[in-house]
Amino acid sequence: xxxxxxxxxxxxxxxxxxxxxxxxxxxxxxxxxxxxxxxxxxxxxxxxxxxxxxxxxxxxxxxxxxxxxxxxxxxxxxxxxxx
Numbered sequence: 595x596x597x598x599x600x601x602x603x604x605x606x607x608x609x610x611x612x613x614x615x616x617x618x619x620x621x622x623x624x625x626x627x628x629x630x631x632x633x634x635x636x637x638x639x640x641x642x643x644x645x646x647x648x649x650x651x652x653x654x655x656x657x658x659x660x661x662x663x664x665x666x667x668x669x670x671x672x673x674x675x676x677x
Contacts, residue, residue: 604672611665618658625652 602610629648634640 602668602672604669607665607669607672611662611669614658614662614665618655618662621651621654621658625649625655 625648628651629644632640632644632647634644
């Protein structure tokens with residue numbers, strides 16, 4: 595089994611961190627938008643589906659925020675190693 599190690603520059607890590615942070619907020623807005631759009635004919639089944647779909651998309655936000663934090667930490671560690 596061959597292991598591939600990917601070394602990213604500080605600039606790439608900062609970009610990934612910023613993108614994940616932005617995607618976190620976009621997923622929150624997207625979940626609200628999806629909930630609003632998928633409500634359909636306002637039947638009980640349609641509302642339940644809209645809720646579940648909105649929650650599903652909303653669960654992406656913590657993942658993106660965690661990734662943003664992790665990339666930020668990796669960037670800090672890369673700065674410490676360069677010194």
